[in-house]
Amino acid sequence: GENVEQHPSTLSVQEGDSAVIKCTYSDSASNYFPWYKQELGKRPQLIIDIRSNVGEKKDQRIAVTLNKTAKHFSLHITETQPEDSAVYFCAASKKESGGYQKVTFGTGTKLQVIP
Amino acid sequence: KAGVTQTPRYLIKTRGQQVTLSCSPISGHRSVSWYQQTPGQGLQFLFEYFSETQRNKGNFPGRFSGRQFSNSRSEMNVSTLELGDSALYLCASSPTYSSNEQFFGPGTRLTVL
Numbered sequence: 150g151e152n153v154e155q156h157p158s159t160l161s162v163q164e165g166d167s168a169v170i171k172c173t174y175s176d177s178a179s180n181y182f183p184w185y186k187q188e189l190g191k192r193p194q195l196i197i198d199i200r201s202n203v204g205e206k207k208d209q210r211i212a213v214t215l216n217k218t219a220k221h222f223s224l225h226i227t228e229t230q231p232e233d234s235a236v237y238f239c240a241a242s243k244k245e246s247g248g249y250q251k252v253t254f255g256t257g258t259k260l261q262v263i264p
Numbered sequence: 265k266a267g268v269t270q271t272p273r274y275l276i277k278t279r280g281q282q283v284t285l286s287c288s289p290i291s292g293h294r295s296v297s298w299y300q301q302t303p304g305q306g307l308q309f310l311f312e313y314f315s316e317t318q319r320n321k322g323n324f325p326g327r328f329s330g331r332q333f334s335n336s337r338s339e340m341n342v343s344t345l346e347l348g349d350s351a352l353y354l355c356a357s358s359p360t361y362s363s364n365e366q367f368f369g370p371g372t373r374l375t376v377l
Contacts, residue, residue, distance in 0.1 A: 155306075181364040192354065192368040193307070238307060242364050250364050251320055252297070256306035 151176040153241050155255030162229050163263050170258045172239035173221040179241040181250070182215060182222045187257075188235045196237075197224070229262045236260070266291065268357050268369035276375045282343040285372045289336050289357030296338040297366065298330060301352040310353075313338050342374075350376045 152175040162168045174182075180201040185193035199206045199213045199222065206213050210229075215222040226233055239255040269288045277283050289296050297320075298310040309322035313332035332338045336357075342349055352373050356366035 183365065185366075185368075192370050194368070195365050198365070245319070250295070250358065251312070252309075252364075252366060254299075254307040254309070 151179060151241055151243070151251070151253040153239060153253045153255045155239050155258055157258060158256065159259045159261070161261045161263060164229060164231060166229055168226045168229055168233070168260055168262075170224045170237055170239070170260070171221060172223070172241075172255050173219075174241040174253075175220065176241065176243060177217075177220065179243045179253075181242040182213070183240050183242070183252075184213060184224050185238045185240065185254075186235045187238065193238060226260075229260075231262050231264050234260060234262045268355060268367050270353075270355055270369040270372050272372060273370065274373045274375075276377065277345050278377050279345055279347060281345050282341065283345060283374060285340045285342075285353055285355075285374075287338045287340070287355035287357075287369055289338070289355075290359075290367055293357035293359050293367070294336050295358040296332060296336065297356045297358070298338070298340050299354045299356065300324075301354055301371070302350075307354070310340065345376045347376050350374060 155172045183198040186196045187193040199215050210227045212225045236257045236259050238257050242250050242252045245251050271286045295314045297312040300308045312320040316332045327343045330340045352371045354371045356368045358366050
C-alpha cells in the first residue's frame with residue numbers, strides 16, 4: 150500500500166522567514182496531494198492541494214511543488230507569520246476501483262513561528 | 265451546508281468498557297473515514313466507508329469496528345477499552361466522485377481511565 154513520509158517532524162522559524170516541509174510517497178498511482186493545517190485544538194483543514202498533472206501551485210504565501218519522477222512534494226510558506234504556527238499534514242490520494250479515493254496521510258510537521 | 269458533526273465531543277470511560285462514536289457527514293457526502301490522533305502519532309487511519317461498505321481498513325485490532333448507515337452517517341465502536349485508546353477520534357467526509365478534499369469533523373476526545 151501507499152506509504153507517505155513527512156519531514157521534518159518539528160520546525161521552528163523566525164517570523165518573516167520561509168518554511169519548507171517535504172513529503173515522499175511510494176505509490177506512483179497517487180494523483181492528488183493535499184496539505185492540511187491543524188491549529189491547536191481545532192480540526193485539520195485543507196489549505197492547498199495539487200494534482201499530478203501540475204508541477205507547482207501557488208496561493209498567496211503558500212506554494213506546493215510536485216516531482217512525480219522522484220515521488221516527492223513540498224509545501225513552501227513564505228513570509229511566515231505567528232498565525233502560521235500549527236501542525237501541517239501532507240497526504241497522497243489515488244482513486245480505487247469503485248470510484249472512491251484512498252488517502253494516506255503523513256505523520257505531520259509541527260511548525261512554530263517565533264515572533 | 266452544515267459541516268461534519270461528531271458526537272459526543274468528549275467521553276470518559278474506564279478500561280474494559282466499550283464505546284460508540286457517531287459521525288454525520290456533510291449532506292450529499294457518501295464517503296466517511298475515521299482517524300485516531302494521538303500526540304506525536306499524526307493521523308492514524310482506522311477505516312473508510314462508502315455506500316455502507318467498508319472499503320479500506322488500517323492496522324488496528326479487531327476491537328475497533330465501524331459501520332455506515334443508508335443516510336451515510338457512520339458509527340465507530342471500540343470494545344474492551346485500553347488505556348492506549350485515549351485519543352482524539354476524527355472522522356472526515358468526502359463526496360468522493362467530484363472532489364478529493366476531506367472535510368474533518370471536530371473530533372471526539374476519548375479518555376480511558
